[in-house]
Amino acid sequence: MSLVRVFVMSFAVTMVSMLNIGTANAKSELVIGITQYPSTFHPNIDSMLAKSYVHGLTRRPVTAMSADWETVCLLCTKLPTLENGDAVLEMTPDGKEGIAVTYKLHAEAVWGDGVPVTSDDVIFTWEVGKHPKSGVSAAEGYRRILKIDRVNDKTFTFHIDRRTFDYNNISTLGILPAHIDRKNFEVPEAYKIKTAFDTDPMNPGLFMGPYRMTVAKPGSHMVFERNEKWWGKAPAFEKITMRVIENTSTLEANILSGGIDMISGELGLNVDQAVAFEKRHGDKFQIIFKPGLIYEHIDLMLDNPILQDVRVRQALLFSIDRDAISERLFGGKQPVAHTSINPLDWIYADDIPKYPFDMTKADALLNAAGWSKKVKGIRVNDKDETLRFDIMTTAGNRTRELVQQVLQSQWKAAGIDVRINNEPARVFFGETVTKRKFDSLAMFAWISSPESVPRTTLHSDSIPSEENNWGGQNYTGYVNPEMDALLEQIELELDRDKRKALWHRLQTIYATDLPALPLYFRANSFIMPKWLTGVRPTGHQFPTTLWVEDWDVAK
């Protein structure tokens, strides 16, 4: 054998062995690309998707919503219900109808430093949550808890000041480690700055999930390694890295070049980008589209005299072909919405008024509303007023701008002159929408959760005004006493069948009155390597990472 041949063979063997090492490493480590870095790691200060996604690896809520859309225990051992006796109806000290709910934490649940997760941690979390100066953003859930009884180290009872149907769901309560953070809460005003979640975010005692964070470089990346103290099923990957890449083109380039293994569905590509990616590289990756609870819609300004006529609102919806938009722009991956309730939600009602593309009906409704004449193709009424609206959305959001242009041309065909007037998100959400300064149509999305009562968006007491300091999110100014009553009843109705009937009525009213034009439910697109198994998109606000121990490498 010649020397050259020996050299070539040795080189080839070395390269193959290096390749094998590379593959083995790649499979013991997973690199995920995400588009956002959490602004804080504190579970209860500020809410953001990036933080939920990260905490899915490192923490467990007491309860969560599974991929099958059912409330399940993650840190507790049994979901308390009225039927199993762990939830008991009671009266509050001031004579109102309340409820006592008892939870038992998993016996082996410990923090990453080996200290058990106990009822004391839950009580400490409540003390922080309800304190007006702790900096916790959504404090309503904590304020509703009147008292917590510490039954033993692992068992505690909440006494809640009202009987809501979701009494056993405490997923928003992110348990804090009292043994670490209590000293930081001695001066509550300073807690937001002193909390160990931000001053010492790699402290293993902050985590009780399958992984613990070992590196956190703001705006760049985070590294997670197995939590040695995790009591549940061992996760398959030794290390998970999350790289923050905001630019979606760069995100695509990174997955193609092997810089990252997967693009998170929760914080990744828009569906139109993912559909295009699938066409180009679908054979190399595993791509899952999962419609979720992000409800894209157009809020209608009901102070506008033209839009006060329900026939005009219905005609606006009849004259747009949402099925075609979904099919052509999103490859049919984003289902058309009929109300704000997602078809995956158990409360969804199918037998409600629907508005398929029907120009004849749109024409009849507009004629009946007095917009029968046409001048240069645009409708006018008897007073020679033109049927004209402004449509606003977030400038720079490519998907929305694309949809907006299609809608504009479809409405023009119906004789409705719609003009595009977009603003940067900062102005749009900071001023125009929140202070009800849009003239007619505002296109944006609501992030919801399963069986979420749309009180803040539909109740008449939630119309923002100077008097209520622009509180509430009923930006359309929708007022319907029956809707108000339904919203109040649904929250307090414990019987599922009765509640379903109320939800049915709510959806019927919504679909008839149309305070907003439903467009579609946004889908998340998960782009993953073919060898990755066990990732189960949920379609709701609980991220896939909450079940990271089920992720594995295909055998």
Added chain:
Amino acid sequence: MTAFIIRRVIHSLIVIVVMSFVIYGLMGLMPGDPIDLMISADPNVTAEDAERLRAFYGLDQPLWSRYLNWLGAAVQGDFGYSRLYAQPVWAAIIPALQNTLILLISSLTLALVIALPAGIYAATRPYSVADYSINLAAFAGISMPPFWLGILLIMVFAVVLGWLPAGGTADAGGASGMWESIKFLILPVAALTIAGIGGHTRFMRASMIETLRQDYIRTARAKGLSENRVVLHHALRNALIPVVTILALDLGVLFSGALITETVFAYPGMGKLIFDAIMGNDYNLALVGLLLATALTLIGSLLADIAYASLDPRINYTDMDQ
């Protein structure tokens, strides 16, 4: 000279204080506040919560009062807390500043090393094939949109050839060692350098052509000096003065303006940090970031003035000191 520098430093401090007020005021005029952004991200935040949080963060106070509070603390060395990064402002800024300085110093050095000789070469052979070629390349560099150039470089060198990482930093890619760190820098530095070469070459060429027309250059040539000596010894120092001025002013712009390059290459630097702070209504972070950019421009301008004195013997600050 010392008195001149001290006077300029005092002037700069006054400019920074005035700028802090202007920037704070401008940010206050922007619509919405951090709580509005919080509400849009979390439907569970009630109107009561929003009011409580506004009071907690002091957002219910008038703008001037918030500014005075900030200024009072800043004078004592406390520049506040970044709401976006949940850290003291400096803790958020320092890593980004380091990244930006590495990026900028590398790209600026490389751009100058290429642009200055190219500009001089073109100027000494005006309207020749070499001059036209250099001009064409310079215009191509100036005209290429940075985001397009960035994506192009990524597609060619990371996706197609697979030679270089597509973006991020070495530690984000799990790499270690000097060469690994350099590999992550090559594409963003190349993008910034290509964009910078064009402008600097054009400035250098124009300035050198102008200088070569001066009487003292004619005199030097008449004395029989070699062309290289005329250009490099007599003309270059004077020709560099306008280039130094542009460079000094560019320093601040480059510092905060590498936003597109940083975004395309997922490179956590100052440009992106300031942009995110403004869009996320993080007053403290945006303010300190923009003040740093202001300070850098002022320092650049001071360095340029000092450089003038060494480049041109006719410039003397001693008279001004008296």
